[in-house]
Amino acid sequence: MRLASRLFVGSVVLITVLVALVVALSGARLRRELEASEVAQLGREARLVVAAWTPTTNADSLADAAGAALGRRVTLIDSTGHVIGDSEFDGLALARLQNHAGRPEVIAAREHGIGTSRRASPSRGDEELYVAVRAPHGVARISMSTAQLAAIAARARTDVLLSGLISLGAALLLSAAFARRVSRPIVELRDVARALAEGDLARRPALSAVGEVGELGDAVHRMADQLAARLRALQGEEARLAAVIESLNEGVIAVDARRQVVRLNESGRRLLHITDAVPFSLDRLPRDAVLRHALTAALAGEPIAPVETVIDGRALSLTARPLDGGGAVVALFDLTATRRLEAMRRDFVANVSHELKTPLTVIGGFAETLVTDDLPPAQRAQFAEAIRANAERMRRIVDDLLDLSRIESGGWRPNPVVVDARLAADDVIAAVRRAGRDRGVTFEVQIDPQAATLYADPTAVRQVLTNLVDNAVRYTPVAGTVTVFTRPAPGGGTWLGVRDTGIGIAAEHLPRIFERFYRVDPARSREAGGTGLGLSIVRHLVEAHGGRVEAESTVGRGTTVSALFPAPIVTPS
């Protein structure tokens, strides 16, 4: 039941009981008072009759006269108990009346001067109130019907009841108004508390009530203020945490106790290729045994030391931890680049060792023979020449490696100036012309007038061209043509390239020729004095200028390798 109704019903019950009690008590008291006052009145009247009762008076006449005057029954009884006068009986009827000596009021009057009795009258048949007073010649008695008393009492009771009902009605109206007044602020507080609990932190109670309810409203107001402030602080903290987690390079997956993914940062999405919005079921994560095992263990409360797994071709280091209160968090660290670098380093060391081992073995072999065997001078000279040639090869490898590491480590920075393409091409061709002529190779230079200059480091341009022309000559059999050309790049800058009509490169090798030590035909390359590092150096030099390299080739028809040197970045002054 509602508070207002409870208050109303409670006060209605209380008021009704009170009014009923007042009506009952005042009715009974009224009846008693009324009877006492009637008894006193009857006594006074009886004394008046006694005063008028002399020995000479005709008792019956006195009774009749007094009865008529007082409007009561007046009875005069002699000392033997005979009724000698009665205002309501005359003659024969009077004579027939019983002896009254035994009536309680008469006995009491004789003994104490006055006697009272209330009982049914044998002579009148109804209930009567008698008051008897001792007189010198007997007892004078006045009586009245109690019906009269009852009528007065009934009228009084009706009045009391009526006023009771009126006050009850007024009390009902007042208590209804009171109940509403008391309950309204409480109902309002309840609504505000409910709204706060449901998250509407803008709601505040109207501080109109007084007393304790007003204080309660005040307390709710302050509580809501504090709650809102704390929530704001919490939200700020949460936003900061989310931003930190999002900015991490590591993938972070948070799972709650119901096996739902509740947080997955951008790195995590990228590593696991997941686009679903959180929360989503754990089953949507990749079906990788290591990841699943780590999650299951962490959800069971067991922390997992970093383990490695491969998901979608990426090497991931994975750490899982249980969360307080259930759930788990998994951190994913992408090791792909590290693992690739490690593999490259291993390959590089193996390649370098291999490259140096062959000339070293040759040098060692010849040197030993020279030391131990007694050889003719011509053969000694031949062996010495072989040692020199292999030492020269090792020197070239070491030189190329040093160049590469210098460029790669960032220790070398290009110093770009405007370079004349034709001069650079002529210069390089002049250096190799002899070697080319020996093999019947013709050289050509095709400079596009739109691309007559390059913005590049002149030493780097020379090294690039030397390596490219060198390759073109080496991989072009007799009577071929090697062309150094330029053409303007569509986005600005100049392409500098070398085209040959040589053996060409098969499509499957083409993407890899710029890698260190990559050779299409290792034996042929070594025989021709190649180190397998030339194109790698070219690529690094060009990339250090902000450019890139390209190669196209058809087996048996020839190869074109070009380098893009970007236009200088003009900074507005």
Ligand code: ADP
């Ligand atoms: P190398 O010292 O062996 O020439 P490079 O790095 O210069 O090493 O070239 C890598 C490989 O690419 C060579 O071994 C060769 O197989 C191939 N190559 C480079 N230039 C040409 C070309 N102009 N024609 C055919 N093959 C070439």
